[in-house]
Amino acid sequence: MEPPLCTHCSKRKSFYFRRYSGEKLCQQCFTKNIEGLVWRYVKREQLFKEGERVALAISGGKDSYALAQVMRKIAKRFKLDLVAIFIDEGIGGYREEALQLVKRIAEIAEAPLYTSSFKEIFGMSLDEIHRKSMEKGLEFNMCTFCGTLRRRAINDLARELNASKVAVGHNLDDEAQTVFMNLIRGNLIRLAIRTVLYDKRSAGLIPRVKPLRNIPENEVALYAYLKGAQFYERECPYVRVSMRDEVRNILNTLEEKHPGVKFSIVRSADKLAALLKEHPAILERVKIRHCKNCGAPTTRELCRVCELFQALTAKLKT
Ligand code: SF4
Ligand code: ZN
Numbered sequence: 363m364e365p366p367l368c369t370h371c372s373k374r375k376s377f378y379f380r381r382y383s384g385e386k387l388c389q390q391c392f393t394k395n396i397e398g399l400v401w402r403y404v405k406r407e408q409l410f411k412e413g414e415r416v417a418l419a420i421s422g423g424k425d426s427y428a429l430a431q432v433m434r435k436i437a438k439r440f441k442l443d444l445v446a447i448f449i450d451e452g453i454g455g456y457r458e459e460a461l462q463l464v465k466r467i468a469e470i471a472e473a474p475l476y477t478s479s480f481k482e483i484f485g486m487s488l489d490e491i492h493r494k495s496m497e498k499g500l501e502f503n504m505c506t507f508c509g510t511l512r513r514r515a516i517n518d519l520a521r522e523l524n525a526s527k528v529a530v531g532h533n534l535d536d537e538a539q540t541v542f543m544n545l546i547r548g549n550l551i552r553l554a555i556r557t558v559l560y561d562k563r564s565a566g567l568i569p570r571v572k573p574l575r576n577i578p579e580n581e582v583a584l585y586a587y588l589k590g591a592q593f594y595e596r597e598c599p600y601v602r603v604s605m606r607d608e609v610r611n612i613l614n615t616l617e618e619k620h621p622g623v624k625f626s627i628v629r630s631a632d633k634l635a636a637l638l639k640e641h642p643a644i645l646e647r648v649k650i651r652h653c654k655n656c657g658a659p660t661t662r663e664l665c666r667v668c669e670l671f672q673a674l675t676a677k678l679k680t
């Protein structure tokens with residue numbers, strides 16, 4: 363049976379059925395539509411100011427590829443000064459290949475590439491952290507180290523480069539999963555903090571923006587593929603089944619039965635955050651202080667990076 367015609371142009375055959383809206387899209391209309399959705403979101407939320415320097419945090423995956431594609435166009439319209447940043451965690455046999463893709467992604471964004479590594483910033487690669495903890499028979503979750511150190515490294519590199527925003531490739535699924543995980547953990551405050559922290563540049567935290575936040579993961583991947591992305595097949599050796607994977611499966615099952623549910627989850631969280639953001643408990647939690655150990659901006663007494671390294675060294679001494 364012939365595929366139906368595209369509901370946007372009524373000329374070409376559709377290749378994608380968007381279940382949450384009922385649209386049937388041809389390839390050209392699909393890519394144009396994704397770029398339009400991102401553009402409208404960026405304008406509505408005023409994500410960028412004309413002329414500002416924006417750091418693109420890229421990892422080499424499909425989300426980074428899609429981010430580079432859409433940001434190149436947005437940068438032209440807003441006259442943004444784009445720089446691309448890549449953090450090498452130091453995971454042998456996994457990251458080397460990504461670096462080649464990262465160079466290509468930076469070229470697509472027409473942005474100079476700046477790189478740094480865990481080794482340069484923290485004195486240890488992720489492999490070394492893993493080795494040290496294994497020597498003592500400790501089972502640290504490497505993803506916890508990796509995520510925390512990467513966030514710090516991206517912030518520090520973006521600050522060194524005088525960027526006023528960091529753009530990351532998080533998509534709708536990432537956002538819905540985070541909301542759901544905060545709910546499961548009973549962490550309402552974290553939901554609100556994420557929006558309030560946006561304005562903390564003066565304290566040394568560079569605001570993070572997510573231009574792909576309204577695009578489902580499968581559409582980001584499809585867009586990247588249609589734009590010629592290469593995907594690398596290797597899996598990180600430290601990946602393990604996490605709560606996020608379980609939540610991903612639950613949300614995908616729900617989305618299958620009730621198309622649009624991921625949007626509703628993120629929208630509900632945004633409404634909640636808007637209501638909670640003036641609450642005294644939230645304002646107290648977003649007070650930026652300086653880590654008593656390393657001086658980095660943080661909402662805690664001891665920043666999370668120092669906390670993790672202290673846990674590692676304390677355990678290593680025993
Ligand atoms: Fe880092 Fe975990 Fe991702 Fe590997 S799977 S790159 S350790 S966050
Ligand atoms: Zn069409």
Ligand code: ZN
Binds near residue numbers: 655658
């Ligand atoms: Zn610290």
